[in-house]
Amino acid sequence: MANPERFLLAGVMGWPVMHSRSPKLHNYWFEKYGLAGSYVPLAVKPEGLRTALRALPSLCFSGCNLTIPHKQAAMAIVDENDLIARKIGAISCVVVRPDGSLLGSNNDCYGFIHNIVQEFPDWRADTGPAVVIGAGGGARAVVYALAERGAREIRLINRTFAHAQRIVEEFGGPITVVPWQERHISLAGAAMLVNATSQGMVGNPPLDLNLAKLPQNALVADIIYIPRETALLAAARAHGNRTISGLGMLLHQGRPAWKAWFGVEPEVTPELHALLAATIPQSWQA
Numbered sequence: 001m002a003n004p005e006r007f008l009l010a011g012v013m014g015w016p017v018m019h020s021r022s023p024k025l026h027n028y029w030f031e032k033y034g035l036a037g038s039y040v041p042l043a044v045k046p047e048g049l050r051t052a053l054r055a056l057p058s059l060c061f062s063g064c065n066l067t068i069p070h071k072q073a074a075m076a077i078v079d080e081n082d083l084i085a086r087k088i089g090a091i092s093c094v095v096v097r098p099d100g101s102l103l104g105s106n107n108d109c110y111g112f113i114h115n116i117v118q119e120f121p122d123w124r125a126d127t128g129p130a131v132v133i134g135a136g137g138g139a140r141a142v143v144y145a146l147a148e149r150g151a152r153e154i155r156l157i158n159r160t161f162a163h164a165q166r167i168v169e170e171f172g173g174p175i176t177v178v179p180w181q182e183r184h185i186s187l188a189g190a191a192m193l194v195n196a197t198s199q200g201m202v203g204n205p206p207l208d209l210n211l212a213k214l215p216q217n218a219l220v221a222d223i224i225y226i227p228r229e230t231a232l233l234a235a236a237r238a239h240g241n242r243t244i245s246g247l248g249m250l251l252h253q254g255r256p257a258w259k260a261w262f263g264v265e266p267e268v269t270p271e272l273h274a275l276l277a278a279t280i281p282q283s284w285q286a
């Protein structure tokens, strides 16, 4: 399948960027699908973002992913942002179109949902209330995705109430903001709990959440992927809940990017999951 005319290129722009697992993911797919190409970490400082993005077409890049701190700033640089990106207010992916213009998109919603559906094919968003903790970029993607999949009640909880309130005002729909101090009791009757804060990520303390009121049949998701099992997921597992980590979300969000860049929709297989997981500390205690 190698294309003799062209070496395929994409990358991830961030500052810092060398921690990113994306090159391992995308280069695995180049190998697997027999395409001549490479995906590289692009260490781009904020002041260089415009020049770097605008250079993509001349350098024959098909596009790039964006990570901290570029996800919002890039929206004002690209030529167009798709509807989901505009709703979420951040882009995670840039596609170079045939005319050299740049399209911004956000594949975090896709990644969040497809990770769950692959792991738990019987999961549905409308089986009961979902509790989402957090109101940053990741949480916005999660809330948008759940609402799109038909969730009928989303209880949104965030340390800073106003940030959650802003999401309700922008998104509308089945979202209710619950005050931070009521987070423990808000778990009563929930069918799903999602941590979309940075609490529990390596270097941060665990999310302060008592699971006593959470029904045992609720699915607990953490969008954090370093470590592989956060303290929240370990506690949920001990409580009897099904759990899912954020690594699969990261892997799945790469699929629509590949489809747009290279015309191939790659698979997330157990082998790929294990390959990436092996590069990440297993436990929050590690």
Ligand SMILES: NC(=O)c1ccc[n+]([C@@H]2O[C@H](COP(=O)([O-])OP(=O)(O)OC[C@H]3O[C@@H](n4cnc5c(N)ncnc54)[C@H](OP(=O)(O)O)[C@@H]3O)[C@@H](O)[C@H]2O)c1
Binding pocket: 108, 111, 133, 134, 135, 136, 137, 138, 139, 158, 159, 160, 163, 196, 197, 198, 199, 201, 223, 224, 225, 246, 247, 249, 250, 251, 253
């Ligand atoms: N798996 C994936 O593909 C994927 C995709 C996106 C993000 N993520 C992960 O999700 C996490 C959040 O990312 P993000 O981009 O949404 O970050 P962000 O926009 O900076 O939002 C951070 C969130 O964490 C909350 N928070 C921060 N410190 C807190 C504390 N001490 N106590 C309680 N809440 C606190 C913030 O609340 P305030 O509003 O009060 O500040 C906010 O809701 C990161 O670990 C990131 O790596 C994973």
